[in-house]
Amino acid sequence: MEYHDSEKAKEVAGRVEDFMEEVVLPREREALATGEQITMDEIHDFWDQAKERNLFAPQVSEEYGGQGLDFQDMLPSFEQVGRSLIGALAIRANAPQEGNMHTFEMVGTEAQKEEYLRPLVQGEIQTAFAMTEPKQGGGSDPKMLQSTAVKDGDEWVINGHKWWTSDGLNADYYLAMVRTDLDAHPYSGTSIILVPSEADGVEVVRNVPHLGGHGITERKGGHAEVKFDNVRVPVENTLGEENEGFQIAQMRLGGGRLTHCMRYSGMAERSLDVAKAYLAEREAFGTTLEEKQALRHRIADAETRLHAARCMVRHAARELDRSDARIEVAMAKMFTANVTNETIDLALQCCGGNGIGKDLPIAHFYENVRAFRIVDGADEVHRRSIARWAFEDIDETEVENALQFDEDLRIDALDE
Structure with a gap:
């Protein structure tokens, strides 16, 4: 099928497809056949090869070590990596890291981009997006968010209970969604705050057992249950504007x-x-x-x-x-x-x-x-x-006409 993607999008996706066919899929097939896990050293080797082929982190700007594709142009490449169990990971385009990189690029300060985004792109640190909470907390209805952060001088004091925090087991930092203005509606009183996993009061309770997870790599990111108990971080760890989480x-x-x-x-x-x-x-x-x-x-x-x-x-x-x-x-x-x-x-x-x-x-x-x-x-x-x-934009006249038409049909049926 011809989807009229740009020439650049098609050219990069073609090279991603070649990388999958020549390098990634053969190793995946071998791992499935033997049960031998793919090591992180092998993943790092994939990254080196992706860099040599100008395929590494296609979604990130060149300034921070990616390929600088715009959103529409990178989609065909994402489809190609989806064909493999490890394809997205092999070019550093895997969730949740990909989304977290995008968040830093959108709203991070220049200092935050240097401290967090650049090493994140290179795989030197890992992050996790901590939003979902156990009942009766935020989930499908995010307005139910319970986790909080209260200012104490130049620090946030964070309390909360999260789960389904993807890559939470090996995260160096959590992007924690917390309520920072308890008097405001959650939509206008919530912030995203960077929380180091090593901070006092951070407890990784467990990896939540779940359906799926192919287990062909030794990478253990998991979907963690995490608790924050009076965790203190600097106010400057706020990602983006306060209360715009x-x-x-x-x-x-x-x-x-x-x-x-x-x-x-x-x-x-x-x-x-x-x-x-x-x-x-x-x-x-x-x-x-x-x-x-x-x-x-x-x-x-x-x-x-x-x-x-x-x-x-x-x-x-x-x-x-x-x-x-x-x-x-x-x-x-x-x-x-x-x-x-x-x-x-x-x-x-x-x-x-x-x-x-x-x-x-x-x-x-x-x-x-x-x-x-x-x-x-x-x-x-x-x-x-x-x-x-x-x-939301129902025309009352159209409703009346429809009801009248239905009434006319009913009368006609009775006459027959």
Whole structure:
């Protein structure tokens, strides 16, 4: 399919695809076959090779060690890395680090960018975004945020309980979402504060057990449960303007949702490629499986819906350059999450016993993709936003006309 991406976007994505095929996927296949974990030394070697090929951290400006692609141009590359279990990590474009880099670039001071962003891009430090809380705290309804930070002189005193903090196990710093004006609505009284993991009062309670996690690398980022108990950090650790944490988080999540969409669409595409290759070779009931019409039609439907998802993501990305594109992003994220879930489920079904086996990547993809309907906003949250938008500008005259039309039909039916 031709998506009319820019020439630069297509050229870089082509080089990313070559890197995946020549370097990353062969090592992934070996790890799946042998059960031998990929070491962090190997990941660092991938980074060196990505730098040599001018592919490292495509989403970050050249000033801080990335490739400086604009948002639309980097999306096709994110789709290519999504085809591998370790593709995003191999070029330093993995979540949550990618989103945290973007946040530092958007709102960090020059001093913060030098102290945190530059080493973060190079993998010298790791960060985690600490927003979600256990019930009854902030989750799908972020207004329920309970964590707080209170000023004491030139310090913040932070108390809170977080979980699902991605990469929280090995983070050097947490980007903690906390309420800093308790008299204000959370949307206008919340800040993002940098909290060192070594600060007194920071406790990593556990890695939250969860569905997925392929385990083919020795990297243990996890999804941590973290407590902050009277943690003191300088006020200068505030990232962005005080009390504008929700606006910053929305800017971070808008782009992050679309990069997730592209990574997962790449995952779905590879799953389909594996399934189609299997169907072409596997024989049953007198013919190869690819000749069975029912399977051919299901593959056709999957290809069509995946194409639609890619178009929606690109449209949302264009709109994101002009506005917050809140509804376009919500539609793209919710639709793509469901399409990729359905596509990978179909690919697994097509491969039968080989699908549930872990010699192929599909079973790993299947475990990982289910979370996409929850992370970065559950389906229901996005549907709520879309529905609110759909109903907010109802024309009362149109409603009256529709009701009258319905009444006319009822009367006509009674007359007959």
